Amino acid sequence: MAHVAEWKKEEVNELKGIIDSAEVVGIVNLLNIPARQLQEMRKTLSGKATIRLSKINLMKLALEDCVNEKANITELSDYMEGQPALVCTDMNPFRLYKILEDSKTSAPAKAGAIAPEDIVVPAGDTGFPPGPFLGDLQQIGVPAKIDKGKIVVQKDTTVVEAGEPVPKAVAAALTRMDIKPMEVGMDLKAVYEDGSIFKADVLAIDEEETFADIQNAFTRAFNLSVFSAFPTSETISTIISTAHTKAYNVAIEAAIPTGKTSDMLIALANAKMLALAGELASDAIDDEIANKLANVAVAAAPVVEEAEEEVEEEEEEEEDKSEETAALGLGALFG
Known part of the structure; x- marks a missing residue:
């Protein structure tokens, strides 16, 4: 039987103690995270969660040793990829996921890295003067030309589709244009809580x-x-x-008087009474005006008749004058 190094036993026991003491245990991938950024993330999680990096087989053994206290926790072993590490905490899994996602930062694309989403070179002025870089852009499929002394991309262009590796030439061009399409940070793969395993896509909620x-x-x-x-x-x-x-x-509506409705019913009745009185007064005024107009019309009738007679007399005199003038003209013509 092969001898197991003492340090490995101690490491497994220490890992088991960390796992046992936490309500929530997750697996994160630390691959390609710069040491400086990893230190910043540890500071962000200080007092909230413990991150422990170890050999994959030792972490799996520690999970197996905890199965009696935490049912199904060994299923976390299926999510160990890249450079896995344990993250142990008492905070809600959704809260843990959000903190880790918020701690991610943009980074340049490296040759061979897998694009998390479509990488697009936007249309517009690149800021570069005419030179070899124009050919570099055209070589990776970006339509570019010289305009007003600058290299200009003519339209938005997808240079790498999601899930595809980034070619070396594309990575170099993106870096020169200061396009940072990658995210660097702890990639939470799965979380254990109270006998259940939650994958990252479940934890990623809006x-x-x-x-x-x-x-x-x-x-x-x-x-x-x-x-x-x-x-x-x-x-x-x-x-x-x-x-x-x-x-x-x-x-x-039913006009039922109570201690609550009496005042309102009286107010409504009063309002209706005033409205009715106003209508009656308006009708009385209309009748009075009509009577006055009729009296005026009767009084003015003789005056109107006299004026009409004067107009008729004037019209007759004009006709007589016209006939007399016509007769005199004919007498002079045939006289």
């Missing part, structure tokens, strides 16, 4: 969308409770208030 969905669900449940008169601690006051309003309105 906080604003989720919050809006919860608000919408609460509003619908609240309205359903109120409309169906199903009392809860959140809706009882609204249900009572709604019932009171409906009862009050029924009493007002």
Whole structure:
């Protein structure tokens, strides 16, 4: 039987102790993370989570030793890839995922690295003067030309599709243009909590969308409770208030006097009385005006008749004059 080095036994025991002491255990991939950035991430997680990097086989042994206390935890071994490490914490898995995602930073693309998403060179002025770089861009499939003394990309161009490795020439061109399409940070692969394994795609939720969905669900449940008169601690006051309003309105419409409705009923009756009085007064005024106009018309009738007679007399005199003038003209012509 092969002898197991003492340090390995101690390492497994130490890992087991860290795992046992945490409510949540995750697997992260630290591949290609610069040492400086890794130190910054450790500071960010200080007091919140413990990151422990060790040999893969030793971490797997530690997980196996914890299976009695944490059922199904050995399934985390399936997510160890790249340069795996354990992250142990008591915080919510979704909170852990968000912290790790927020700690990621943009980085230049390296030759051979896998593009996490489509890498696009945007249209516009590159800031470079005419020179060999124009040929470099055209070589990687980017339509570029010289315009006003600068190299200009004519349209947005995808140079690497998601999931594809970055060619060396593309990596060099992107670096020169200060395009940083990669993200560097701890890549959380899976998390264990209370017998369940949560993969990264489950933990990646849109906080604003989720919050809006919860608000919408609460509003619908609240309205359903109120409309169906199903009392809860959140809706009882609204249900009572709604019932009171409906009862009050029924009493007002039916003119049922109570201690709450009497003042309103009297006010409504008074308002209707004033409106009716106003209508009657308006009708009386209209009748009076009509009578006055009729009296004026009767008084003015003789004057109108006299004026019409004068107009007729004047018209007759004009006609007589016209006939006399015509007769004199004919006499002079044939006389």
